[in-house]
Amino acid sequence: MSGSEQTPKQTGEPILKLVGVDSYYGPIRALEDVNIEVYQGEIVCLLGSNAAGKTTTLKTILGMVKPRSGEIYLRGNRIDGKKTTEIVAQKVTMVPENRRLFTRMTTRENLEIGAELRDDKDGIEKDLQKVLEIFPRLEERINQRAGTLSGGEQQMLAMGRALMARPEVLLMDEPSMGLAPILVEQVFKTIKEINDQGTTVFLVEQNAHMALEIADRAYVLQTGNIVLSDSAEKLLNDPKMQEAYLGEVT
Amino acid sequence: MKLATKIGLIAGVVSIYFPVVGITERFDDRTIIDGVLTLGSTIFLVIALAAGYVVAKPRHLPGEEPEPPGPSALLYGAVASGIAGVMAGLFVLLADSVDLRTVLISVTGTLIERLSFGGSAGSAVVIMAVGGAALGALGAGLQLISQSIRRPLVIALGAALLISLTEPLLNAVIPEVLSKLGLKDDTSWLYTGGGLSVTGAILVLVLTFVGVFAWTSRGERVRQAYAGRSNRDRRLIKGGALLLLALFMAYLPQILTSFLSEILGTVGLYILLGLGLNIVVGYAGLLDLGYVAFLAVGSYSTALFVSERSSLGWTLPYWQVVPLTIVIATVIGIMIGGPVLRLRGDYLAIVTLGFGEIARVIVQSDWASPTLGGAQGILGVTAPEVFGVDLREPRNLYYVILISVILVAFISWRLSRSRVGRAWNAMREDEQVAEAMGVSIIGYKLLAFGTGAALGSLSGMFFAIKLGSVFPSSFNLLVSINVLALIILGGMGSIPGVIVGAFVLVGLPELLREFGEFRLLIFGIVLVSLMLLKPEGLIPSRRRKMELHADELEEEQYDDSAGQGGAEPVVT
Ligand SMILES: Nc1ncnc2c1ncn2[C@@H]1O[C@H](COP(=O)(O)OP(=O)(O)OP(=O)(O)O)[C@@H](O)[C@H]1O
Numbered sequence A: 001m002s003g004s005e006q007t008p009k010q011t012g013e014p015i016l017k018l019v020g021v022d023s024y025y026g027p028i029r030a031l032e033d034v035n036i037e038v039y040q041g042e043i044v045c046l047l048g049s050n051a052a053g054k055t056t057t058l059k060t061i062l063g064m065v066k067p068r069s070g071e072i073y074l075r076g077n078r079i080d081g082k083k084t085t086e087i088v089a090q091k092v093t094m095v096p097e098n099r100r101l102f103t104r105m106t107t108r109e110n111l112e113i114g115a116e117l118r119d120d121k122d123g124i125e126k127d128l129q130k131v132l133e134i135f136p137r138l139e140e141r142i143n144q145r146a147g148t149l150s151g152g153e154q155q156m157l158a159m160g161r162a163l164m165a166r167p168e169v170l171l172m173d174e175p176s177m178g179l180a181p182i183l184v185e186q187v188f189k190t191i192k193e194i195n196d197q198g199t200t201v202f203l204v205e206q207n208a209h210m211a212l213e214i215a216d217r218a219y220v221l222q223t224g225n226i227v228l229s230d231s232a233e234k235l236l237n238d239p240k241m242q243e244a245y246l247g248e249v250t
Numbered sequence B: 001m002k003l004a005t006k007i008g009l010i011a012g013v014v015s016i017y018f019p020v021v022g023i024t025e026r027f028d029d030r031t032i033i034d035g036v037l038t039l040g041s042t043i044f045l046v047i048a049l050a051a052g053y054v055v056a057k058p059r060h061l062p063g064e065e066p067e068p069p070g071p072s073a074l075l076y077g078a079v080a081s082g083i084a085g086v087m088a089g090l091f092v093l094l095a096d097s098v099d100l101r102t103v104l105i106s107v108t109g110t111l112i113e114r115l116s117f118g119g120s121a122g123s124a125v126v127i128m129a130v131g132g133a134a135l136g137a138l139g140a141g142l143q144l145i146s147q148s149i150r151r152p153l154v155i156a157l158g159a160a161l162l163i164s165l166t167e168p169l170l171n172a173v174i175p176e177v178l179s180k181l182g183l184k185d186d187t188s189w190l191y192t193g194g195g196l197s198v199t200g201a202i203l204v205l206v207l208t209f210v211g212v213f214a215w216t217s218r219g220e221r222v223r224q225a226y227a228g229r230s231n232r233d234r235r236l237i238k239g240g241a242l243l244l245l246a247l248f249m250a251y252l253p254q255i256l257t258s259f260l261s262e263i264l265g266t267v268g269l270y271i272l273l274g275l276g277l278n279i280v281v282g283y284a285g286l287l288d289l290g291y292v293a294f295l296a297v298g299s300y301s302t303a304l305f306v307s308e309r310s311s312l313g314w315t316l317p318y319w320q321v322v323p324l325t326i327v328i329a330t331v332i333g334i335m336i337g338g339p340v341l342r343l344r345g346d347y348l349a350i351v352t353l354g355f356g357e358i359a360r361v362i363v364q365s366d367w368a369s370p371t372l373g374g375a376q377g378i379l380g381v382t383a384p385e386v387f388g389v390d391l392r393e394p395r396n397l398y399y400v401i402l403i404s405v406i407l408v409a410f411i412s413w414r415l416s417r418s419r420v421g422r423a424w425n426a427m428r429e430d431e432q433v434a435e436a437m438g439v440s441i442i443g444y445k446l447l448a449f450g451t452g453a454a455l456g457s458l459s460g461m462f463f464a465i466k467l468g469s470v471f472p473s474s475f476n477l478l479v480s481i482n483v484l485a486l487i488i489l490g491g492m493g494s495i496p497g498v499i500v501g502a503f504v505l506v507g508l509p510e511l512l513r514e515f516g517e518f519r520l521l522i523f524g525i526v527l528v529s530l531m532l533l534k535p536e537g538l539i540p541s542r543r544r545k546m547e548l549h550a551d552e553l554e555e556e557q558y559d560d561s562a563g564q565g566g567a568e569p570v571v572t
């Protein structure tokens, strides 16, 4: 790990912290001594090529994969070993890889499921309107089955569904996957806007260039190990990054 | 042409199969139209017509415009059915010259005589070939005429066949209705000789044709008018229709024979079971093959607490037995649900299958027999009196079952549109993501098992009351399979589907009784054809339709959004 520079948002306790996390799938080790800190209000990016363990990191945070050793803290409280629903109830929400919408349910039902853990009917309705404002395309397709939406609309719906939980920490797994460049740009712009309104974002991406443009800091994961971490700005100009991740994308 | 040959060969084999297994001869006693057609010959007619029809059906690749069939289709149809006819004829020739009775006992002299139409076997080949070709061309011709005429025509023919086949049923009911209406209870205008009379056949054909024709040409406007109504109006119309249906069902036992009322009650029980399992399988997506266990729990719990001859030595009044039974079943449902929470799909099916068998084995075991009566079961389940209505009277029990069905259907319907139903849907589609959205998988699975168990036990209770006793042999795997089959037949997750499915699956075999040993064969043919024609079920829920007819529905949805005035083309 290279010595990283403090960025202005790194103040106080990290809202999310992974300390020496090891995760396994049976005998296969997918994560090895992973240390990550995410501070309130940041966009932190996790970069890495295929099978590096990015998705596994998110699943470990949400308790869908139990770490074999190491600790995970949310706002200073340990959450590793807790049930997924308990962790989600603490305002951590994921936009899963490949969207994974409930394809046979309507746009509206997908959004409503996002608010499954909330009970404030009025608040939910207000947030629904807000999400539809962010993604006007969804409003036109509110009663359409999610499976019949276009790829771009599906990504919007996946993000909207997560927003319905009113998350404080938003975990996103490769939101740019399979989208045309113009849509990727739009998606990242929206992520930035969501972040500007106070949501902390932990973003998994292979599209390093675009991700670093909006991120505050980033970690680079390689076969389960964090090999690099620094401010986004530094990484964008890092020659090692240039050849490994940025060259091929741009 | 290749297709025509292929279909012709298949049709030929089928038309030889029927006489060989003895169906033709047996069904020749059954009149379809008095003095004109017997069921045996109808089968040949239908095969030849169908072969021609299928051959002439326009074929096209997806996305291409179907080419309208030309006159050549007539030729192909004739060829197909002609081949079938020749095959059948050659078979008659063969059977006439060689005695096949040693191997095929049904190929009797009378059969051959009949199949040769009284002439020599040689002439049978000619008659069958020519007749087949003519019918094939006729069947193919159906494809040539416009849809607006073809549909009513086919439906009218089907209706005539159906009405004739249900003669034993209807001929018992109609006089009753007529005399209630103050008319002469004479049905000879419709039925004679165990089938439709000639006038009856013409009447049915013409009426159905005109009715369906009117509906296809005007129906679109009616449907549009309906769709154009406000949501509230539509709900009122729907509610009104359902109310009418309920009233009709309530009136039915008044005109039906007691045998039919009995069947109706059994169908009702299966509807209850189906609605219960539908929650587990259709809503929550948990494939449970041991559902019969809850029927058993309900029956035994009822018998145990109600029967004076049960091992308990004391009895409880019904108003305590009902909630107690439901509670016991729910608890057992949750207990069974517990260990299988982690299992999915096929694994879950196998394990629940085991549970169903365990339930039966426990009841029969020496260990439980002092309490549950072993193979002797529990006798003396006295039916209760509710508000002075004696439920021992089958007709009264029917009403209680009917009310329960309505109630449970309503609860099911509310559930499916509630937050719980939504969570079940999400869980069924993608358990992992649902959990990541905060859906408590464990909680909702147990809720599904518990609700299903409670409803299953309710049917069990009626089952015990209806029979007046319980035996372990009633609770076998076949019940679970039947309930699952009726759900699949009707359409997973669909409440009307469950009801129609129960009528077809439980009612149909009863009505087919007159066909004796061929009952299950016909039943099987009907089931297979239904599933081939409508794999998503008879009345699918919209969600399931998606799965199997995604392309059609996408179009429909595009229209939907157009209707809402926001159909701009999708960019991505
Ligand atoms: N359920 C599982 N069982 C066994 N091995 C798994 C499982 N899920 C992931 N793995 C393995 O763990 C490693 C990391 O997988 P992961 O999904 O975290 O990669 P990723 O960085 O998200 O890759 P991608 O960019 O392709 O999505 C891979 O080698 C993968 O094969």
Ligand SMILES: [Mg+2]
Residues within 6 Å of the ligand: A054, A055, A056, A097, A173
């Ligand atoms: Mg991944």
